[in-house]
Amino acid sequence: MKHLSPICSLVCCVLAACGQPFLRPRIVGGIDAAPGSWPWIVSLSTSEKYHNHFCGGTLITDEWVLTAAHCMIPEGERGEREESEGGREREGEGGESPTRCHPEYNTTGKMENDICLLRLSAPVHFMPHIQPMCLAAQGSTFPSGFSSWVAGWGVMDEAEDVADTLQEVELPIVGLNECRCLNEISIPDKTICAGFKEGGRDSCSGDSGGPLIVQLNSIWVQVGVVSFGQGCAHANLPGAYALVPEYQKWISLMVGSSSEPSFVLFAPPDRDYDEEYVCQKKMTTTLDDDSSESDEITFLYICTFILLTIWVFL
Numbered sequence: 001m002k003h004l005s006p007i008c009s010l011v012c013c014v015l016a017a018c019g020q021p022f023l024r025p026r027i028v029g030g031i032d033a034a035p036g037s038w039p040w041i042v043s044l045s046t047s048e049k050y051h052n053h054f055c056g057g058t059l060i061t062d063e064w065v066l067t068a069a070h071c072m073i074p075e076g077e078r079g080e081r082e083e084s085e086g087g088r089e090r091e092g093e094g095g096e097s098p099t100r101c102h103p104e105y106n107t108t109g110k111m112e113n114d115i116c117l118l119r120l121s122a123p124v125h126f127m128p129h130i131q132p133m134c135l136a137a138q139g140s141t142f143p144s145g146f147s148s149w150v151a152g153w154g155v156m157d158e159a160e161d162v163a164d165t166l167q168e169v170e171l172p173i174v175g176l177n178e179c180r181c182l183n184e185i186s187i188p189d190k191t192i193c194a195g196f197k198e199g200g201r202d203s204c205s206g207d208s209g210g211p212l213i214v215q216l217n218s219i220w221v222q223v224g225v226v227s228f229g230q231g232c233a234h235a236n237l238p239g240a241y242a243l244v245p246e247y248q249k250w251i252s253l254m255v256g257s258s259s260e261p262s263f264v265l266f267a268p269p270d271r272d273y274d275e276e277y278v279c280q281k282k283m284t285t286t287l288d289d290d291s292s293e294s295d296e297i298t299f300l301y302i303c304t305f306i307l308l309t310i311w312v313f314l
Helices: 006-016 176-182 243-257 282-313
Strands: 041-046 052-059 064-067 087-090 097-099 116-119 133-134 147-152 167-174 193-194 211-216 219-229 239-243
Touching: 006 052, 041 064, 052 219, 064 219, 116 243, 133 243, 147 219, 167 243, 176 193, 193 219, 219 243, 239 243
Parallel strands: 133 219
Antiparallel strands: 041 052, 052 064, 064 116, 087 097, 097 116, 147 167, 147 211, 167 193, 193 239, 211 219, 219 239
């Protein structure tokens, strides 16, 4: 039997694992990503023109890519329910269905369940620049303020200057309670948010479907799928991402046991202060409402006093 050298054994081990960039050393406010640092990221482009990028995705097995449902379902079709075996399918050439989007995507118009799976026409062969991503398992927790990363070829500002080179940016996790308080739009359940309070750095148009990842020791784990937000990189408006661990059962059902991705439980010991978060904006609104009611009552008392005074003198 031919024995592998220690170096070759190490390489084979690395190539078989998920979430380990073999070569790891714009997004708004991001920097150029080093070649090989995101070996699981995928660019989705239209077939009419080579490299006409429109969304991102993540290679999760040798056959499957994880992306956002809104990347694959045209806006005019988002109310339709074409489902099969737990997924909304779109037919490809030859009657195949390589696209499986969540059957309850956007049923309320709030961009909920914005997640989709794409099956490749043929399995890929893993190599240093092509690696699968680990997915956060159900039960994982992500404390507010914890560092995360996102990457993509989307626009680098709202003037829609497109990135020619893959961009990456580090963003702090924002708890769901705080995210709902800050945003003026509805943030659905099964969502994770990320962004700086001062803004300036964010995912944007064209980054949709790409991965939001965190580091667990030496491996990287995908926790979110770029979904939506109010503008890009605005202060106090963190972006919203579909929360991957909430879809573990659905993903496993769609891909089947023969090619199931690797799920990793992510549970750092950090305290999650979002559980104690109190929305000051709502408190202010309540106080303003109470103040308005008090003013109205005072006004009524004054009017009543004036009327009684006039009646006495008459």
